[in-house]
Amino acid sequence: MENILSIKNLSVELRDRTLVKNISFNIDEGDVVLLSGANGMGKSTILKSILRLETEGKRISGEVINHSFGNILTLNATDLQRYRAGIAYIQQKDEYAEMGNIQVRDIISEIREAHAGRRLSYSEVNDLIDEWIPRRSDGSRVFDAKSKPAKFSGGEQRLLSVLSVIATRPQAELMIIDEPLNNLDFINARNISNLINKVVKENPKMAVLMISHCRIFPFITREIKLSSDGISEVAEPYVCHSCFGEPDENGFYIQ
Numbered sequence: 001m002e003n004i005l006s007i008k009n010l011s012v013e014l015r016d017r018t019l020v021k022n023i024s025f026n027i028d029e030g031d032v033v034l035l036s037g038a039n040g041m042g043k044s045t046i047l048k049s050i051l052r053l054e055t056e057g058k059r060i061s062g063e064v065i066n067h068s069f070g071n072i073l074t075l076n077a078t079d080l081q082r083y084r085a086g087i088a089y090i091q092q093k094d095e096y097a098e099m100g101n102i103q104v105r106d107i108i109s110e111i112r113e114a115h116a117g118r119r120l121s122y123s124e125v126n127d128l129i130d131e132w133i134p135r136r137s138d139g140s141r142v143f144d145a146k147s148k149p150a151k152f153s154g155g156e157q158r159l160l161s162v163l164s165v166i167a168t169r170p171q172a173e174l175m176i177i178d179e180p181l182n183n184l185d186f187i188n189a190r191n192i193s194n195l196i197n198k199v200v201k202e203n204p205k206m207a208v209l210m211i212s213h214c215r216i217f218p219f220i221t222r223e224i225k226l227s228s229d230g231i232s233e234v235a236e237p238y239v240c241h242s243c244f245g246e247p248d249e250n251g252f253y254i255q
């Protein structure tokens with residue numbers, strides 16, 4: 001399998017503080033990697049460094065090598081944008097609270113438009129929601145194209161963040177997901193697990209790098225653990241799903 005990303009001796013310093021120290025790991029095509037580690041250890045900082053986001057005030061050293069672009073820490077702005085376009089990124093924080101009258105359709109359309117050049121109609125957005133998120137037991141959608149995310153609960157916001165990236169970017173070569181299950185109840189956590197697994201199964205060459213404190217995902221192929229000693233490969237990652245029911249032989253939970 002071809003290498004997608006190779007992180008070599010990555011360190012991140014902010015003023016006089018070291019956030020990440022000298023870590024190295026590889027991600028190949030088809031890898032579905034869980035990045036584990038305690039709160040505040042530097043996991044999100046690693047993901048942001050891979051994308052070269054939120055770099056103000058930081059000193060980032062080492063190399064983040066992508067097979068097409070080389071070391072992304074030295075890329076110019078145009079190539080950096082092209083590199084990022086191949087990555088579907090779901091950040092840890094949801095940022096919908098200040099969005100006023102903006103609708104779900106605007107958010108999904110905007111991401112889709114940036115990558116496919118076309119806005120979606122209300123009914124297309126509702127079809128997308130129906131394709132990816134099962135309706136509630138009473139037949140209603142968790143949200144629809146006209147819903148306003150500024151008024152969403154924490155879990156609804158998280159669901160929208162994951163949906164808006166995954167459903168609009170299913171062909172990215174690398175998916176980077178920072179804690180997809182925050183605030184989600186069991187049913188929606190299961191839905192998100194299935195939704196990520198669907199993308200993985202439909203795109204066997206895609207690589208996924210995902211942070212999660214919850215070990216529900218049956219389709220993880222590797223776990224790397226970040227500790228104060230650096231990154232280590234976990235020999236036998238375990239899945240813990242007793243609250244969620246049993247997955248089938250393809251790693252999908254039955255709804």
Ligand SMILES: Nc1ncnc2c1ncn2[C@@H]1O[C@H](COP(=O)(O)OP(=O)(O)OP(=O)(O)O)[C@@H](O)[C@H]1O
Nearest residue numbers: 014019037038039040041042043044045046054092
């Ligand atoms: N921009 C910043 N300014 C100051 N401190 C920061 C900044 N970004 C990260 N940190 C600090 O760096 C450390 C690592 O943060 P990071 O968000 O990477 O942790 P994490 O492993 O993702 O934790 P969690 O599991 O809680 O999400 C934390 O102590 C955090 O306070």
Ligand SMILES: [Mg+2]
Nearest residue numbers: 043044045092
């Ligand atoms: Mg984090």
